[in-house]
Each structure stands twice: as structure tokens, then as C-alpha cells.
Amino acid sequence: MAWPTGASPYGIGVRDAVVRGVGPRSTDGVIRVWYPAHVPSSLAARRYFDGPDELQIMTRGLGWLLSARGVRALGGWRTRGHTNAPPAAGRLPVVFFSHGFTGFVGQNTHLCERLAAAGYLVISIAYPEAAASICAPDGSSNVMSAAQRRRLVGDQFARAMVRLLRARSIDAENRAISEVTAVDTLARENDRWSVHLTAMLDALVPIDQRRARVDTATAAILDAGDWSRVALMGMSFGGSTSANVAHLDERARAAINLDGMQQGDILLGQDIRVPLLVMSSAGSMLPSGRVVNDLHYESRRTATGRVQRVLVADAGHYAFSDLVAFGARRTRGLLDLGTVDPERMLTLVADTVTAFLGDALEPGGDSGTDETEVSP
Structure with missing residues (x-):
């Protein structure tokens, strides 16, 4: 697999690290960092799952979704990143990426590489007990169990979702x-993710904290960040978490939600504090034709000018991750990727996100309100 990439003066470096003190296990603090780098000609680009340990651990965690053979195929993709390449100097805007429930730190590698090539420092966070698999640099690992994968889906969730999908009026949709x-299960998980993301901000934004909480080589990479320009971005549950935390935490300047159904009521009928990009799939559309998040982020659609909404009508949920480029027609149907062309989807997400951040993280920047439907 050789995925599309934009022209850039930078090479791309990748480093895995552990943020100490965010949990009792080293896997609780795992991050992956992409950054602009000076890449020696002798340094080969990393594979998607880099080395036998990561491949084995990801096979255990993702085998239920892709099969062991599928995970090996995914792991063999050659990325554009180079492990531990020397960082380029600069004052780089910082983007925190949050994966989805049962996702993993590298699930949006293409997007994170594109941002690094555009001059961003990108930090992907592994969420304990919510990532399919976590592989720490010291060799320790954590693999999500089948019971943990099922914990969000109880009777209360099922009843609420059935009422939402069967609603035949705006009022009925609003109630659902x-x-x-x-x-309850969603509320507890939402709180847990918000606490973890906030703990990562506490550990990495202040210079004294990050130099005490990560290894020296990682600290040198992170010190290139402009920590006055921080955006929170995520896919699915991670996208919802990014919006919630960005609304409350003044260290965040912008947020991006890639097809995440917004959790909790903090942004229901409220104006979000920061510029927000929300990209949605066809599966997020309600019987009325509205998108499930249309009642979030702005209490009046033109009140703040801060929300950019993009509907990708031919995309399924997982199409907002690297999996959009995975598998033949039958596999693509099982993965809920939709009919969108893989190269077009990867490029669309990366271009839209990069343009949004370029506006939102500029001094005094604001993305403006724009509602768009993207069709085949």
C-alpha cells in the first residue's frame, strides 16, 4: 500500500513513548508522535505495524475485526514515517489525536503523517481498556478483552438507539x-476518556511537566511544539471526547470530530467555545435527514461562526480511519466503509483537516461556519 501524500519540504519522523504518571501501568501512558524530521537516506520508512512485537500484539487485539491474516496484511503496509528520525527545528502547532472505541494509536496514520508533513506536531494517545491493543516501548502490552469490547452496549443503550432510529418527527428525534x-455506560466511558485526555494535557503542555514525564529524546521532539496553539482531534468516541474537552479546557484552541456521535449533554444545544470541524458519514443521518450531531455545538446555527460541518454521503464509519484503504469488496462491506473511493477519502479528510487547522490555529484564527455535503 502506498497512500496519497502531499508535497512537503519535511520528512516525517515517528516515535513511540510513555507519559509517566497517568496510570499504574506503562501501557496507560503510551503515545505515538509524528513530527517534521530530517530523514537520513539510509533510514527506511516504517511498516504500519513496525516489528514482530507490535504485529503480534495488534493481531491479538484486532483479529476479531480483521482476522489474523487481515491484520498481517495491514501491518505490512509501508508508511511515509521514519522511526526516531532527527526532528526538524520549528515552532510547530500541536494536535492531540484520540482513536475510537476499540481503535488504536496508529488507526489514522495517513492523516497524522499528512499533518506532520505540513508542519504539525501530532500526538496520538492510547486509551487504557478502550484501545484494541496497546504496545509500549518497553515491551509491555494490553489487549482489550471481548467483555470490554461489549461493555457499552446494554439494554438502556439499545432501547435509546432503537427509539432514535425509529423516530418519525423532529420532536421524537430530539427526545431520543x-x-x-x-x-449510563456511555456516560461513564465519556467521563473516563475526558479525564485521560485532560491528564495528558496536564502532563505535556507545561514544559517542566513534559520534561519530567517523558524520556529525553521524546522531550526534545515535543519541545519543538508551539504549546499556545493546541488542537484536539479524534475519530468516533475520540472525536466526541476531543470536542467535549476542547469546550472546557482553555489550553485547546480548536477541535475536530471525525464521525463521532457526541456523548453527554455538555454541548447539546450549546455554542462550542472553540472552532470545530465535524465530519460525518451517511450512517450518522437520522430519519428526518438531519445528522445526529446537528443539535450539538451551536444553539443557533449562525450564532458563533465556529462550526464547519462536512457530510461525506458515500462514506461509512470506518472510512474515517486508515481502514478505508483495506480489503476487497466483501471485506469493505463488513467493515462499514461505504462506497467512497479510498484514495479520495484519505485525501479529502487530510485536506479538509489541514485547511481547517491552518485557519483555526492562526493567531486570532476562526474557521467560520460552513455546511457542506460531499458526494461521489
């Missing part, structure tokens, strides 16, 4: 969305 925000 309010019920979904009150589902």
Missing part, C-alpha cells in the same frame, strides 16, 4: 438524542 446522552 437526549435519552442517548443519559445512557
Whole structure:
């Protein structure tokens, strides 16, 4: 697999590290960092799962979704990143990426590489007990169990979702969305993710903290960041978490939600504090034709001018991850990728995100309000 990439004066470096003190296990603090780099000609680009340990651990965690053979095929992709390449100097805007429930730190490698090539420092966070697999640099690992994968889907969740999908009026949809925000399992998980993301901000934004909490080589990479320009970005549950935390935490200047159904009621009928890009799939559309997040982020659609909404009508949920480029027609159907062309989807997401961040993280920047439907 050789995926599309934009022209850039930078090479791309990749480093895995552990942020100490965010949990009792080293796997609790795992991050992956992409950054602009000076890449020696002798340094080969890394594979998607780099080395036998990561491949084995990801096979255990993702085998239920892709099969062991599928995970090996995915792991063999050659990326554009280079492990531990020397960082380029600069004052780089910082983007925190949050994967989805049962996702993993590298699930949006293409997007993170594109941002690094455009001059961003990107930090992907592994969420304990919510990532399919976590592989720490010291060799320790954590693999999500089948019971943990099922923990969000209980009777209360099922009833609320059935009412939402069967709603035949705007009022009925509104009531059902309010019920979904009150589902106990989702509320507990939402709180847990928000706490973890906030703990990562606490550990990495202040210079004294990050130099005490990560190894020296990682600290040198992170010191190139402009920590006054921080954006929170995520896919699925991670996208919802990014919006929630960005609304409350003044260290965040912008947020991006890639097809995440917004959790909790903090942004239901409220104006989000920061510029927000929300990209949605066809599966997020309600019977009325509205998108499930249409009641979030802005209490009045033109109140703040801060929300950019993009509907990708031919994309399924996982199409907002690297999996959009994976598998033949039958596999693509099972993965809920939709009918979107893989190269077009990867490019669309990367271009849209890069343009949004270029506006939102500029001094005084604001993305403006723009509602767009993207069709085949």
C-alpha cells in the first residue's frame, strides 16, 4: 500500500513513548508522535505495524475485526514515517489525536503523517481498556478483552438507539438524542476518556511537566511544539471526547470530530467555545435527514461562526480511519466503509483537516461556519 501524500519540504519522523504518571501501568501512558524530521537516506520508512512485537500484539487485539491474516496484511503496509528520525527545528502547532472505541494509536496514520508533513506536531494517545491493543516501548502490552469490547452496549443503550432510529418527527428525534446522552455506560466511558485526555494535557503542555514525564529524546521532539496553539482531534468516541474537552479546557484552541456521535449533554444545544470541524458519514443521518450531531455545538446555527460541518454521503464509519484503504469488496462491506473511493477519502479528510487547522490555529484564527455535503 502506498497512500496519497502531499508535497512537503519535511520528512516525517515517528516515535513511540510513555507519559509517566497517568496510570499504574506503562501501557496507560503510551503515545505515538509524528513530527517534521530530517530523514537520513539510509533510514527506511516504517511498516504500519513496525516489528514482530507490535504485529503480534495488534493481531491479538484486532483479529476479531480483521482476522489474523487481515491484520498481517495491514501491518505490512509501508508508511511515509521514519522511526526516531532527527526532528526538524520549528515552532510547530500541536494536535492531540484520540482513536475510537476499540481503535488504536496508529488507526489514522495517513492523516497524522499528512499533518506532520505540513508542519504539525501530532500526538496520538492510547486509551487504557478502550484501545484494541496497546504496545509500549518497553515491551509491555494490553489487549482489550471481548467483555470490554461489549461493555457499552446494554439494554438502556439499545432501547435509546432503537427509539432514535425509529423516530418519525423532529420532536421524537430530539427526545431520543437526549435519552442517548443519559445512557449510563456511555456516560461513564465519556467521563473516563475526558479525564485521560485532560491528564495528558496536564502532563505535556507545561514544559517542566513534559520534561519530567517523558524520556529525553521524546522531550526534545515535543519541545519543538508551539504549546499556545493546541488542537484536539479524534475519530468516533475520540472525536466526541476531543470536542467535549476542547469546550472546557482553555489550553485547546480548536477541535475536530471525525464521525463521532457526541456523548453527554455538555454541548447539546450549546455554542462550542472553540472552532470545530465535524465530519460525518451517511450512517450518522437520522430519519428526518438531519445528522445526529446537528443539535450539538451551536444553539443557533449562525450564532458563533465556529462550526464547519462536512457530510461525506458515500462514506461509512470506518472510512474515517486508515481502514478505508483495506480489503476487497466483501471485506469493505463488513467493515462499514461505504462506497467512497479510498484514495479520495484519505485525501479529502487530510485536506479538509489541514485547511481547517491552518485557519483555526492562526493567531486570532476562526474557521467560520460552513455546511457542506460531499458526494461521489
